[in-house]
Amino acid sequence: MQRLRxxxxxxxxKIVESQGFLFHxxxxxxxxxxxxxxxxxxAEIDAVEKASYALNDMCLKAVQHVIDNKLxxxxxxxxxxxxxxxxxxxxxEFTLYGRFDLAFDGRNPPKLLEYNADTPTSLLEAAVIQWxxxxxxxxxxxxxxxxxxxxxxxxxxxxxxxxxxxxxxxxFSAMADVVEDHMxxxxxxxxxxxxGMETRYIAVxxxxxxxxxxxxxxxxxxxxxxxxxxxxxxxxxxxxxxxNLLEGNTRWLEAPWKMILSNKAILAVLxxxxxxxPYLLPAAxxxxxxxxxxxxxxxxxxxxxxxxxxxxxxxxxETEGIYGGPYVYQRLYPLPRFDGQYPVIGSWMVNGYACxxxxxxxxxxxxxxxxRFVPHVFA
Amino acid sequence: xxxxxxxxxxxxxxxxxSCARDSYYYGSTTQPYSGGGHGTGxxxxxxGHTSWWHSGSSSSSYGSGSSHSSxxxxxxxxxxxxxxxx
Numbered sequence: 001m002q003r004l005r006x007x008x009x010x011x012x013x014k015i016v017e018s019q020g021f022l023f024h025x026x027x028x029x030x031x032x033x034x035x036x037x038x039x040x041x042x043a044e045i046d047a048v049e050k051a052s053y054a055l056n057d058m059c060l061k062a063v064q065h066v067i068d069n070k071l072x073x074x075x076x077x078x079x080x081x082x083x084x085x086x087x088x089x090x091x092x093e094f095t096l097y098g099r100f101d102l103a104f105d106g107r108n109p110p111k112l113l114e115y116n117a118d119t120p121t122s123l124l125e126a127a128v129i130q131w132x133x134x135x136x137x138x139x140x141x142x143x144x145x146x147x148x149x150x151x152x153x154x155x156x157x158x159x160x161x162x163x164x165x166x167x168x169x170x171x172f173s174a175m176a177d178v179v180e181d182h183m184x185x186x187x188x189x190x191x192x193x194x195x196g197m198e199t200r201y202i203a204v205x206x207x208x209x210x211x212x213x214x215x216x217x218x219x220x221x222x223x224x225x226x227x228x229x230x231x232x233x234x235x236x237x238x239x240x241x242x243x244n245l246l247e248g249n250t251r252w253l254e255a256p257w258k259m260i261l262s263n264k265a266i267l268a269v270l271x272x273x274x275x276x277x278p279y280l281l282p283a284a285x286x287x288x289x290x291x292x293x294x295x296x297x298x299x300x301x302x303x304x305x306x307x308x309x310x311x312x313x314x315x316x317x318e319t320e321g322i323y324g325g326p327y328v329y330q331r332l333y334p335l336p337r338f339d340g341q342y343p344v345i346g347s348w349m350v351n352g353y354a355c356x357x358x359x360x361x362x363x364x365x366x367x368x369x370x371x372r373f374v375p376h377v378f379a
Numbered sequence: 380x381x382x383x384x385x386x387x388x389x390x391x392x393x394x395x396x397s398c399a400r401d402s403y404y405y406g407s408t409t410q411p412y413s414g415g416g417h418g419t420g421x422x423x424x425x426x427g428h429t430s431w432w433h434s435g436s437s438s439s440s441y442g443s444g445s446s447h448s449s450x451x452x453x454x455x456x457x458x459x460x461x462x463x464x465x
Contacts, residue, residue, distance in 0.1 A: 116465045118465070119463050119464060119465050120464075120465055121464035121465060122464075174463065175457055175461075175462060175463055176457075178462045178463070178464075180462060180464050181462055181463055181464055184464065203457070204456050204457040204463075205453070205454055205456065205457035206453060207453065207455070207456050207457075208451040208452060208453045209451065209452050209453075209455055210450055210451050211450045211451070211452065212450040213450075217451055221451060230463050230464070231456065231457070231463045232463055232465070235456075235459045235463070236456060239455060239456055239457075239458050239459070240454070240455035240456075240458065241455030241456050244455065262465075302461075302464075302465045303464070303465060322461075369462075369464070
């Protein structure tokens with residue numbers, strides 16, 4: 001695993017914009033950075049792939065454990081939604097995707113930092129933008145490189161599979177005016193369309209509740225039969241329409257049971273169940289079991305907000321944000337450092353397949369919403 | 380509105396790309412990645428095969444949200460005001 005410098009393509013901004021990537025430089029700060037890239041060996045990629053499958057398997061077992069032992073309070077799932085979550089799991093409702101965030105130095109087994117199982121983003125960058133970048137790199141003399149990336153194909157394949165379950169209009173929804181979210185669902189919508197699904201977009205704020213027909217509807221009062229929402233379950237079950245979720249028969253993607261896996265409380269459950277796994281770090285609901293050096297994360301925190309890093313009992317780093325407890329405590333695992341940057345691997349699971357990865361790097365050990373996305377290759 | 384205009388522009392570009400993308404196969408196969416390799420020659424991109432944005436359906440969602448039914452309430456989701464990405 002190496003971090004290498006390279007020359008960005010001339011007019012790279014126009015190139016990536018032509019591929020649908022508009023948020024490459026938010027607030028004039030580079031988010032997409034093709035001035036550097038990470039180069040892996042094939043064996044290192046195999047290690048990431050193997051870890052991702054193992055983690056996926058452990059996560060599914062952990063969901064069953066949470067349900068069997070009724071640990072919903074630990075996950076702050078509102079009591080009215082417990083049966084909603086359980087029945088979703090028992091019906092084996094479809095899951096499209098998720099992203100494991102891994103600490104990996106190329107030598108030791110990848111370690112799970114967290115699992116973005118409900119609303120993962122950086123998808124367009126991972127599936128498309130870095131792929132085109134690699135193709136352009138391949139055109140340079142002497143390039144013999146490859147990329148761990150079949151995300152796009154797996155998405156289309158997943159939608160084809162889902163079409164056999166649901167063949168109505170599939171809605172895609174994200175917050176209005178949030179470019180990253182909108183473009184992510186626009187991309188996902190495109191993959192569904194390529195799989196032959198009829199699709200529509202609706203802003204989250206425009207989803208309506210028809211009080212007479214007792215169903216969710218679009219702007220034209222058409223019933224929403226199924227909706228992919230880039231909007232977290234933990235918010236949905238606490239907002240005004242929450243009670244309607246239990247009454248309406250809209251099918252939501254990700255499925256309600258992903259409420260368990262997208263919650264960082266799962267880190268403590270995973271460690272309790274699989275303490276011998278090489279891919280897990282000790283984690284618990286209080287700091288004592290994990291030792292004097294740990295990272296404290298709000299179980300419903302997002303984008304690295306409100307994270308504290310404690311080294312030998314002393315807090316050395318604390319990020320800002322809007323999230324509070326409950327918290328989960330995870331043993332501190334030093335991220336590898338390359339040229340002063342800390343990379344985190346985002347390993348994508350689509351329809352049960354480990355099918356690609358993206359890398360975010362930051363000058364601090366906490367990956368946040370300003371951390372840069374950098375491409376990768378292997379050879 | 381500027382943001383939405385930009386998004387519409389990008390979507391239109393996707394659509395434009397799709398017109399020419401039939402020559403856009405990578406490698407000699409369209410078989411999906413089978414797990415044996417990791418990329419080159421096993422994937423291709425095929426944006427906009429169905430060109431949904433040309434139908435205008437994508438822009439319809441940017442309307443005022445006015446309802447055709449008086450019994451419909453809106454805004455019950457999305458009150459967080461935060462980006463939902465993670």
